[in-house]
Amino acid sequence: xxxxxxxxxxxxxxxxxxxxxxxxxxxxxxxxxxxxxxxxxxxxxxxxxxxxxxxxxxxxxxxxxxxxxxxxxxxxxxxxxxxxxxxxxxxxxxxxxxxxxxxxxxxxxxxxxxxxxxxxxxxxxxxxxxxxxxxxxxxxxxxxxxxxxxxxxxxxxxxxxxxxxxxxxxxxxxxxxxxxxxxxxxxxxxxxxxxxxxxxxxxxxxxxxxxxxxxxxxxxxxxxxxxxxxxxxxxxxxxxxxxxxxxxxxxxxxxxxxxxxxxxxxxxxxxxxxxxxxxxxxxxxxxxxxxxxxxxxxxxxxxxxxxxxxxxxx
Amino acid sequence: xxxxxxxxxxxxxxxxxxxxxxxxxxxxxxxxxxxxxxxxxxxxxxxxxxxxxxxxxxxxxxxxxxxxxxxxxxxxxxxxxxxxxxxxxxxxxxxxxxxxxxxxxxxxxxxxxxxxxxxxxxxxxxxxxxxxxxxxxxxxxxxxxxxxxxxxxxxxxxxxxxxxxxxxxxxxxxxxxxxxxxxxxxxxxxxxxxxxxxxxxxxxxxxxxxxxxxxxxxxxxxxxxxxxxxxxxxxxxxxxxxxxxxxxxxxxxxxxxxxxxxxxxxxxxxxxxxxxxxxxxxxxxxxxxxxxxxxxxxxxxxxxxxxxxxxxxxxxxxxxxxxxxxxxxxxxxxxxxxxxxxxxxxxxxxxxxxxxxxxxxxxxxxxxxxxxxxxxxxxxxxxxxxxxxxxxxxxxxxxxxxxxxxxxxxxxxxxxxxxxxxxxxxxxxxxxx
Amino acid sequence: xxxxxxxxxxxxxxxxxxxxxxxxxxxxxxxxxxxxxxxxxxxxxxxxxxxxxxxxxxxxxxxxxxxxxxxxxxxxxxxxxxxxxxxxxxxxxxxxxxxxxxxxxxxxxxxxxxxxxxxxxxxxxxxxxxxxxxxxxxxxxxxxxxxxxxxxxxxxxxxxx
Ligand code: NA
Ligand code: NA
Numbered sequence: 001x002x003x004x005x006x007x008x009x010x011x012x013x014x015x016x017x018x019x020x021x022x023x024x025x026x027x028x029x030x031x032x033x034x035x036x037x038x039x040x041x042x043x044x045x046x047x048x049x050x051x052x053x054x055x056x057x058x059x060x061x062x063x064x065x066x067x068x069x070x071x072x073x074x075x076x077x078x079x080x081x082x083x084x085x086x087x088x089x090x091x092x093x094x095x096x097x098x099x100x101x102x103x104x105x106x107x108x109x110x111x112x113x114x115x116x117x118x119x120x121x122x123x124x125x126x127x128x129x130x131x132x133x134x135x136x137x138x139x140x141x142x143x144x145x146x147x148x149x150x151x152x153x154x155x156x157x158x159x160x161x162x163x164x165x166x167x168x169x170x171x172x173x174x175x176x177x178x179x180x181x182x183x184x185x186x187x188x189x190x191x192x193x194x195x196x197x198x199x200x201x202x203x204x205x206x207x208x209x210x211x212x213x214x215x216x217x218x219x220x221x222x223x224x225x226x227x228x229x230x231x232x233x234x235x236x237x238x239x240x241x242x243x244x245x246x247x248x249x250x251x252x253x254x255x256x257x258x259x260x261x262x263x264x265x266x267x268x269x270x271x272x273x274x275x276x277x278x279x280x281x282x283x284x285x286x287x288x289x290x291x292x293x294x295x296x297x298x299x300x301x302x303x304x305x306x307x308x309x310x311x312x313x314x
Numbered sequence: 315x316x317x318x319x320x321x322x323x324x325x326x327x328x329x330x331x332x333x334x335x336x337x338x339x340x341x342x343x344x345x346x347x348x349x350x351x352x353x354x355x356x357x358x359x360x361x362x363x364x365x366x367x368x369x370x371x372x373x374x375x376x377x378x379x380x381x382x383x384x385x386x387x388x389x390x391x392x393x394x395x396x397x398x399x400x401x402x403x404x405x406x407x408x409x410x411x412x413x414x415x416x417x418x419x420x421x422x423x424x425x426x427x428x429x430x431x432x433x434x435x436x437x438x439x440x441x442x443x444x445x446x447x448x449x450x451x452x453x454x455x456x457x458x459x460x461x462x463x464x465x466x467x468x469x470x471x472x473x474x475x476x477x478x479x480x481x482x483x484x485x486x487x488x489x490x491x492x493x494x495x496x497x498x499x500x501x502x503x504x505x506x507x508x509x510x511x512x513x514x515x516x517x518x519x520x521x522x523x524x525x526x527x528x529x530x531x532x533x534x535x536x537x538x539x540x541x542x543x544x545x546x547x548x549x550x551x552x553x554x555x556x557x558x559x560x561x562x563x564x565x566x567x568x569x570x571x572x573x574x575x576x577x578x579x580x581x582x583x584x585x586x587x588x589x590x591x592x593x594x595x596x597x598x599x600x601x602x603x604x605x606x607x608x609x610x611x612x613x614x615x616x617x618x619x620x621x622x623x624x625x626x627x628x629x630x631x632x633x634x635x636x637x638x639x640x641x642x643x644x645x646x647x648x649x650x651x652x653x654x655x656x657x658x659x660x661x662x663x664x665x666x667x668x669x670x671x672x673x674x675x676x677x678x679x680x681x682x683x684x685x686x687x688x689x690x691x692x693x694x695x696x697x698x699x700x701x702x703x704x705x706x707x708x709x710x711x712x713x714x715x716x717x718x719x720x721x722x723x724x725x726x727x728x729x730x731x732x733x734x735x736x737x738x739x740x741x742x743x744x745x746x747x
Numbered sequence: 748x749x750x751x752x753x754x755x756x757x758x759x760x761x762x763x764x765x766x767x768x769x770x771x772x773x774x775x776x777x778x779x780x781x782x783x784x785x786x787x788x789x790x791x792x793x794x795x796x797x798x799x800x801x802x803x804x805x806x807x808x809x810x811x812x813x814x815x816x817x818x819x820x821x822x823x824x825x826x827x828x829x830x831x832x833x834x835x836x837x838x839x840x841x842x843x844x845x846x847x848x849x850x851x852x853x854x855x856x857x858x859x860x861x862x863x864x865x866x867x868x869x870x871x872x873x874x875x876x877x878x879x880x881x882x883x884x885x886x887x888x889x890x891x892x893x894x895x896x897x898x899x900x901x902x903x904x905x906x907x908x
Contacts, residue, residue, distance in 0.1 A: 047614050048614055048615070053369055061357045062361050071870075073865075073867050074868045143787070147871060151871050160784065160787055160789040161871075162784065164558060175555035333824035334824055335836070336820060336840040338819050361854065363851050363854055364851065364857070367855070367887075368879075368880055371805040371883060372801060372802035372879065556781060556785060561777050564773060564776070568774050592770050593770060593804060593811070593812070594808060594811070596804050596808065597808035597817070597818075601805070
């Protein structure tokens with residue numbers, strides 16, 4: 001048949017990652033509902049575009065659809081970057097819902113050159129270490145793998161941020177180049193880092209997340225027949241929940257993996273939690289100040305996110 | 315025209331035009347660009363080239379190349395590698411191909427600190443080729459040994475390929491690293507055996523040195539002092555966790571420079587020459603990687619890798635036959651595609667197949683690494699051979715590809731040995747829970 | 748013609764010197780980072796700096812590497828082609844290379860402009876990325892012009908015969 005619409009979909013997660021599988025299922029569902037009028041070829045693991053090139057690849061027509069993180073292209077998404085602040089996300093489901101609702105409220109111009117299909121975000125980034133960290137004082141001088149915002153969080157907590165790509169982290173932890181890493185529970189299993197850490201400190205009140213987008217090339221989108229567009233919109237709306245649940249599932253798997261290896265989870269008491277939250281406050285202030293300089297609504301963004309998290313926590 | 319057909323045309327064009335003296339990196343980039351534009355769109359193709367070139371050039375993981383090349387060049391221009399090789403030569407001179415054997419030893423040692431094949435080859439080429447030339451070794455033998463020996467960089471841990479494979483297949487990277495050790499040692503020994511046999515058949519390729527007394531041998535060992543210091547600095551720092559393998563390149567280069575300056579073994583001319591060689595070799599490697607990346611993206615959208623996989627998983631054959639078929643595909647694929655791209659493209663495709671057939675995933679990881687090793691030294695796209703040729707500029711490429719053959723045979727035999735004897739790989743990781 | 752060639756080669760040398768400085772800078776940044784980390788102080792952005800310096804090394808050495816015939820090429824078939832057709836083959840290769848790097852230069856400059864508008868910066872210390880992409884673009888342009896000169900040279904050589 002000549003009228004099959006062929007689309008390419010670039011996902012930066014490796015093929016075996018649950019989020020890649022979720023993305024692939026989204027593609028299969030659209031194919032199914034379109035009755036075979038749409039065919040989506042998935043390229044996983046960055047085989048078509050690497051994580052930090054995905055947005056440019058989609059807006060420029062290298063790929064038709066792409067999934068990646070806002071954080072990999074710093075400065076390009078000033079408003080959406082707020083999602084990654086250490087605001088205390090309780091789990092991946094809520095982080096995903098908050099990211100989507102936040103986008104709908106703010107409608108930032110920074111995403112205008114693509115069609116946003118949906119967003120998702122991982123469960124809280126926590127502190128995983130080789131030595132136990134029970135109080136804020138234990139953070140002093142601790143070398144922690146982190147990039148971007150999480151690097152600022154590490155500095156604010158008194159630690160030493162060390163930036164490196166995620167694939168290098170395993171060896172760096174093993175050899176002791178870093179003493180710990182800031183990451184969601186999921187990485188302990190997904191990136192095998194549970195093998196080389198001993199403790200996780202449940203820093204949930206300052207849990208940050210990483211906002212991720214699924215976007216489509218605008219010209220390609222506008223060329224789709226309206227009934228196909230409707231299918232994309234419907235399936236995308238449904239898949240917000242799918243990704244949220246998947247993030248929570250992989251976090252549970254990560255927790256089971258690290259427990260099974262005999263690693264310990266350290267809970268912080270109320271007083272410590274308050275201390276940690278107070279310590280990262282300057283990171284939020286710095287973000288707002290930076291936004292003000294660009295005449296962008298930084299304060300509104302942070303307040304909006306805090307409200308959304310509070311609403312969903314109930 | 316279908317994407318598959320365009321993909322096949324692109325492959326044919328690559329093979330045809332490769333031998334016309336157009337730079338390899340340029341050619342892969344051009345064919346990749348034309349093919350991608352044809353399948354996707356001209357706008358997409360234009361965006362692709364800028365994206366890929368910037369992303370390869372600014373890749374943190376690839377910065378090990380200039381750093382380790384710089385270290386090797388400094389070691390050469392300050393005479394550190396010369397003194398190391400004098401010692402190696404005096405101790406191994408009576409063995410057939412003694413210096414070539416010492417080179418394999420040095421490659422294996424360096425592989426224990428460097429996780430990439432081209433960085434290992436580049437460093438070792440700069441350090442050892444001038445010495446083998448000085449002792450009248452045949453250019454084919456000398457360059458072939460370094461190109462093949464450099465491929466140990468991804469088998470002996472640390473290894474970029476094991477890390478990527480481990481992440482893609484959710485296997486323990488620690489286990490994979492352990493699994494690479496025994497095959498790495500075995501392969502080094504088989505390389506040595508290949509050299510000994512080759513030189514015994516053609517003694518004129520590697521002239522034996524003069525007889526040396528025990529006293530001379532011991533005295534020559536003092537030349538090892540600087541190398542040992544550097545080795546302790548880089549290896550010790552890595553094992554004590556002072557820095558990552560990527561950073562080791564920077565520390566090694568700095569340490570080599572410091573030793574050269576303290577001992578007043580390098581002058582401004584030597585330093586400038588080392589820097590010039592470093593920028594030239596690094597630029598050449600990065601341009602090939604960029605070209606291979608653009609070409610790889612073209613192959614991906616042609617869907618050829620996916621078509622082949624679909625075909626394989628539909629076959630109704632005995633499991634070892636399918637394994638041999640997969641091996642054949644890796645060898646053919648390795649002729650054209652860069653190591654990392656090959657692993658990224660093929661792992662998701664073949665991994666489910668080998669799991670269904672009941673092969674051990676850690677064992678398959680070692681197989682994949684050894685098959686990629688074959689890929690980096692086979693024509694037409696053999697990155698290690700290109701790297702060595704960038705250092706040994708007076709040796710034509712086909713001479714190096716020919717010089718690699720005896721070691722390539724050893725490598726293929728070692729790879730095939732792993733099929734009846736998977737314990738070679740699985741013995742050490744068996745001790746890990 | 749000679750004069751243009753002279754200026755191109757001088758520019759290539761100057762660019763290569765920038766690449767050499769970048770190699771030394773990379774080494775020192777890493778060394779500083781490692782030493783400071785030993786004392787538990789962070790050198791923020793070492794990662795960013797090393798990555799971007801890597802781009803400087805590769806891009807600024809492009810033309811100089813070409814002039815030194817440093818880009819690996821296989822002359823297996825070339826050597827078997829009859830002498831008088833070789834300039835033709837060379838001309839074709841130089842033309843293909845020149846056109847490709849002209850396109851690449853144009854695209855890099857367009858990409859740099861887009862990055863500037865979008866305000867994209869490096870991950871940790873927020874170095875603007877667009878100047879580096881501009882640098883790649885300008886070096887590609889220089890290489891394109893150099894290859895065009897080589898084409899002219901091959902053409903002259905071909906006519907003389
Ligand atoms: Na290695
Ligand atoms: Na090859």
